[in-house]
Amino acid sequence: MLKLYVCFFTLLFVGKIFASNIALSLPENLPDEVKNNIKAYLGELPDNPQSRVSFIYSAKNNTIKALQALGYYRAVVNTNLTKSEDDTPWKLAFAIQLKEVTLVNSIQVNIMGEAQNDKMFNSLTSNLAIKPQDRLHHGNYQKIKSEIIALALQRGYFDGFFETAQIAITPENTADISLTYKSGKRYKFGKIEFINNTVDQNFINKLVPFTYGDDYQVSILQQFQNNLEKTQYFSNIVIVPNQDDPSAAKDKLVPIQVTLKEAKKHYFDIGLGYATDTEFRISGGWRTPLVNKYGHRQETQIKYSKINPTGRFIYSIPIDGSLNNTIQLKLLLENNEYGDIDSNYWSSRISKIKVSDTVNSEYYIRFLHEEWDIDTIDDMADYFLLGYSWSNTRRDGSLIDPSDGFSQYYNIEATHTDISSETSFLKFYAHWRYIKTIKPKHRIVTRAEIGYTLLDSSNAEELSPSLRFFAGGDQSIRGFAYQSIGPTRQQINSKPGEDLVVGGNRLAVASIEYQYYFTPTIRGAIFADVGSSFDTGFQKKYSVGPGIHYISPIGAIKLDVGYSLSEENPSWRLHLNLGAEL
Secondary structure: OHHHHHHHHHHHHHOEEEOOOEEEEOOOOOOHHHHHHHHHHHOOOOOOHHHHHHHHHHHHHHHHHHHHHOOOOOOEEEEEEEOOOOOOOEEEEEEEEOOOOOEEEEEEEEEEOHHHHOHHHHHHHOOOOOOOOOEOOHHHHHHHHHHHHHHHHHHOOOOOEEEEEEEEEOOOOEEEEEEEEEOOOOOEEEEEEEEOOOOOHHHHHOOOOOOOOOEOOHHHHHHHHHHHHHHOOEEEEEEEEOOOOHHHHHHOEEEEEEEEEEOOOOEEEEEEEEEOOOEEEEEEEEEEOOOOOOOOEEEEEEEEEOOOOEEEEEEEEEOOOOOOEEEEEEEEEEEEEEOOEEEEEEEEEEEEEEEOOOEEEEEEEEEEEEEEEEOOEEEEEEEEEEEEEEEEEEEEEOOOOEEEEEEEEEEEEEEOHHHOOOOOEEEEEEEEEEEEEEEOOEEEEEEEEEEEEEOOHHHHHHOOHHHOEOEOOOOOOOOOOOOOEOOEEEOOOOOOOOEEEOOEOEEEEEEEEEEEEEEOOEEEEEEEEEEEEEOOOOOOEEEEEEEEEEEEOOEEEEEEEEEOOOOOOOOEEEEEEEEOOO
8 A cells, every 4th residue: 555655646746647547637736745745635546347437436525624624625626537448547637726814713622531630731732833923734733632542551540532523614714723631630659569579579569660659651561671770680571550440440540461581590791802902802701690599799790911910709698679779799809910010809899889771889788808919029018998979971862972962970989007917098089971962963072081199198108009099001092002101110120221101190081082974883083092190290201193994883993093203213003992982
């Protein structure tokens, strides 16, 4: 049918429609909207003599209905049929005078029953698709009726009906529209029945966003669905309001049936990646979304690269029935190169984490044991750290390549020698990233990060490398090697005259990048980065360079070339990175 309509429209536009036994001719000067509506009301052209007779008989009346639907109530329609003696199609020609269009004189929409005081209905009736002096359009009239019915079903007015629904055409060629909708009583949420639930019932009950007797709303059921999906405990979730239950009609209570299918017990994944900072890396993961019926979960991940191999184990315990509020136990083992320092450490942490749609917050206590080697001298330190972090991300457009967005992250940590830590300090770190599409194909990306550690200067060299600040790399100042920027000290047991980068207790980095989209998946970039890690005296490093990015299904693959302008002997450095920008 749709393909036939498309064909009709194409031929109507040039004035004639052909079928096996009839040809139609419409006036050339009719607006496309009118032609289209006539086509829809006429329907399929006949393909045999019997249906042709019926088609011709109703053609004029259907055309008048099509014109009235668009507000042309005074249109004049005449037809002229020319029969052929052979097998060629008969010809049916239309002469149409549209005349003046009918305007809306008044529109009255009355909501009766309990919905009369429902703010959602008040909002709907104050923003109607038709207003006085508008051209009468039956499509907009039907739209108003459909919106009222849809809202009633969404809000639990299942017994509602239109007592009055009419359009009255006046002798002055204006229209008075009258709609009266009787909503009846609003239904309430009834009992919930869970089918195939294998999780602790008290735990699952905490995910239900309504109680027995609350006003029925489809949006609340959607929230319930989202709460269950976020747990990742189930592979399939079906929530059905049973309006046909006898108690629904009698007590205005809608029972809810929830059918669950448990997800797989274990998930395993493996991945490969490359970045100039960490070189080639391989990763493997093991997740158990549901360790026990109380909603506990675990995640184990191992990442290996030549520069930065890591291992991580996380065990999460939901507090209030969802993963938005959890107690988390984490164990992290890592080998890393901080500047010219080789470090090995392990850290254990217990956290209280709260997550919303855009905001994450975490209070934690962690123990850090770190061993490192610098200039062939070994050292080690232990710390008990109290910390808090907060982050917020908002974005518009694609998750992989947002058109606009802003992310911010803050972290503060503190410790003291009185709780068996190597040194006493207070450390603060913040990171911001901002994306703005200034006009089609043109985008600006900026970022900044600052860090500050308050401690006795005499203890600065005792601070573990992972607690110091470094700059340089594809996520910092391009044109410089990964974590190659920071305070230095002269070598003692190695080559004299070459300084070692040991990191600092302060950090300041900023970047601005202009991006131009050649295609939706390929863009060019020009950037400038500036900043440094330092103890005292900010000696900035800066670089500029071009880049080319490919927006892949898993994130932007970015090839940037940085030029270290601030060096006595500037050089180019290639940076390759994969990932989202927020």
